Amino acid sequence: MSVAADSIHLDAVTKSFGDTPVIDAITATLGGGEFTVILGPSGCGKSTLLNLIAGLEGLSDGRIRIGTREVQDLPPKDRGCAMVFQNYALYPHMTVADNIGYALKVAGVAKLERARRVAEAARVVELEGLLDRRPSELSGGQRQRVAIARAIVREPRVLLFDEPLSNLDAKLRHGMRMELSQLHRTIGATTVFVTHDQVEAMTLADKVLILNKGRIEQFDTPDAIYHRPATTFVAGFIGAPPMNLLAVTGRGGKLRLDDGTEMALHPHDGPALLGIRPEKITIGGEGFAAQVVYREDLGSHTAIVARLPGGQEVQVATPIGMHLAPADTITLDLPQDHLHLFDPATGLRLETP
Incomplete structure (x- = not known):
């Protein structure tokens, strides 16, 4: 038919x-x-x-x-x-x-x-x-x-x-x-x-x-x-967990939180909302400190919520077997290839180099 x-x-x-x-x-x-x-x-x-x-x-x-x-x-x-x-x-x-x-x-x-x-x-x-x-x-x-x-x-x-x-x-x-x-x-x-x-x-x-x-x-x-x-x-709306969105300011080739925490290297200049999928955040290596506040084992992966120094929280999807518990301090890194920037006033995607 x-x-x-x-x-x-x-x-x-x-x-x-x-x-x-x-x-x-x-x-x-x-x-x-x-x-x-x-x-x-x-x-x-x-x-x-x-x-x-x-x-x-x-x-x-x-x-x-x-x-x-x-x-x-x-x-x-x-x-x-x-x-x-x-x-x-x-x-x-x-x-x-x-x-x-x-x-x-x-x-x-x-x-x-x-x-x-x-x-x-x-x-x-x-x-x-x-x-x-x-x-x-x-x-x-x-x-x-x-x-x-x-x-x-x-x-x-x-x-x-x-x-x-x-x-x-x-x-x-x-x-x-x-x-x-x-x-x-x-x-x-x-x-x-x-x-x-x-x-x-x-x-x-x-x-x-x-x-x-x-x-x-x-x-x-x-x-x-x-x-x-x-x-x-x-x-x-799309993704489980959904994309993280953090208020940042670009200056001097770096994106920083309001408290000055350096989040990533990026050429954007001025305020923006920084987006990154939870599965794209890496744990360990050079980066910034965060504290685990919650975790869920979901079979295919573990989802954790981590609090940044300024109080904002991010969700991170990690492979099963990574032993993390609430109150643990971890280091997070945001790979530049997986960053998304949005206009904080309109919510529209920003196209940047």
């Missing part, structure tokens, strides 16, 4: 509820055939933006184009989209096959053609042996597959997912991530996936669109978002 894929063009898309703005003049192009993840904290406007694309909400201003057609004034059924919700919304009295094929039946698709397409959708999501069961006889992961099959049986050019994995436990979520990735490669539809889970975003996406208070903070590949965050919001 494969379908043609349309790009989605958002042109100054705006949505307000009363006097409260939710989506603030967003302009972006979601590539045809790409897997785009809309990521952000609760209340940032992720689901609202997805609903605007689907036609479940009306725009306050702006335009939406899917392929070559402007769709902002079209009803949902005419936009060429199919949507999978967080709530699977299956009909409990219908079999799996009837749930999958219901939209085709309503659309008047002939019985033989309907049966063929239901069988093909069931094959793609590995439900062939469950078509005669009812939703109450299925596991959570199987119900999710039925909801996905119900969407793809329509052979949509655009497939929309609204936090579809949030009701599953950790093991099932991992399995469903792999299945969704394979599904995307199989059917080729333009896929837009809303989540607040950065692991889902970083593992599934071709591109990640990070929203904050209805505005785009960054729209780029997972690799670029992790290694070159455009703003302090992205730097602090």
